[in-house]
Amino acid sequence: MERSVLGQYLADFLQTGKFKDYAPNGLQIEGKAEIQIIVTGVTACQALIERAIELKADAILVHHGFFWKNEPDVLVGMKQRRIKSLLAHDINLFGYHLPLDAHPVVGNNATLGRRMGILDAEAFEAVGDGLLWGGSLDTALSGEAFAGLLAKVLGREPLHIDADKPVQRLAWCTGGAQDYIDLAVSLGVDAFISGEVSERTFHSAKEQGIHYFAAGHHATERYGIEALGEHLRREFGLTHHFVDIDNPV
Template sequence: MVHRNRLEAYLNELLTPAEYPDYAPNGLQVEGREQIATVVSGVTASAALIEAARDLRADAVIVHHGYFWKGEDPRVVGMKARRLRLLIEAGINLFAYHLPLDVHPKLGNNAGLARLLGLETDGRHAAKGVPGLLWSGVLSEAERADAFAARVEQALGRAPTHVDGGTTTIYRVAWCSGGADGLIDQAADLGVDAFLSGELSEPTTHVARERGIHYFAAGHHASERSGVQALGAHLAEALGVEHHYVEIENPA
């Protein structure tokens, strides 16, 4: 069991959120009970995740996608009111870490993608003003694009959308979890054979073809599962809390 203040301080020291300009507040977003014995992690603080945490008698939920995004309607009504009511009535603390959980060199989503895809990292590059947001690395040996797509599907449990704009084989890859397909031009500047992110927008297809690299949209949710799982496992070992990762299926 750990006090809420100690958990918050530990997370902030580990993930250093003050170093990153972000689109939502990182850290404790909704205050619950002081003593924390059980932590649930998940990708997004949806009602389904909070209900699962309540049923597991969790004291805290840690997510990648929390609340209070820039430009969001500030009123506490409708879906937002229901989510907050669920947390408050159950006494559950909500912690959210967005960009800090993408870029962390060991526990982050990009680090997780490297492990899952068998990529040896050779660079962590600044993008959108965020240090270490765009990663690059190499496979153990070059492989055809269809083999790499199969690798992604096996690792993430979801067949990626593939835009074929590149070379016959893939060896050097750049990647960034989530909705980062807009970084494809910067990825191409690194001289990679392929770029992988979570989503596919209309311009990305043309950039891939015209810059001559493969693009793989692996799924926003699928590409961001590993960070919260690794963080929860780390907290269980470091602080002695019980940890459960809860998967809320999401095809996006």
């Protein structure tokens, strides 16, 4: 598959033009023109790049790529080593941040909702960016029982700030989305899930009587990029390897 064709397909499929993002979405590092083997992973770290080299990848697709706003422009140290490895092996790097969070089928929020067994999972219309999702459990659970479900789904114990009510109606946003908690409260849910947590999140949850679960930035965002790679495998016959570089954060 030609690199330009893949890039255009992904721009259309993920609707990258709808988002004002913190990093460029699409091709970030140019490699070979023809792509047959793709590797997907959450973050374009050195370990992922080295594994892609071993797998003879033509392209890497990630959620967290390079060239974030307000980071230094110079290519030195860690960034230089990563980019040097990609260029030396002629590997393309594609990064998709907010478009992958919001996508209704392969997005981080959509795939997390399916794994949690949420009914009618969808983005809240009241939130225009499509990043805050909601839905319901078939049967209400205690906070402790829902924490156990999350631990089973994600393979890590979530931080749980408890509330005095069962969990049935939920809101969630993967990654560093803890500050959506007040908006989640206004939408009348029993619990809010994000990846990261801040000191202030504890007080917001306690004072407003909502369950809060910090389930891990990496853990909540593993499934979208994998689903995107599988979509490309099915659509275009590409060879796809999802590589999960363990990250406890």
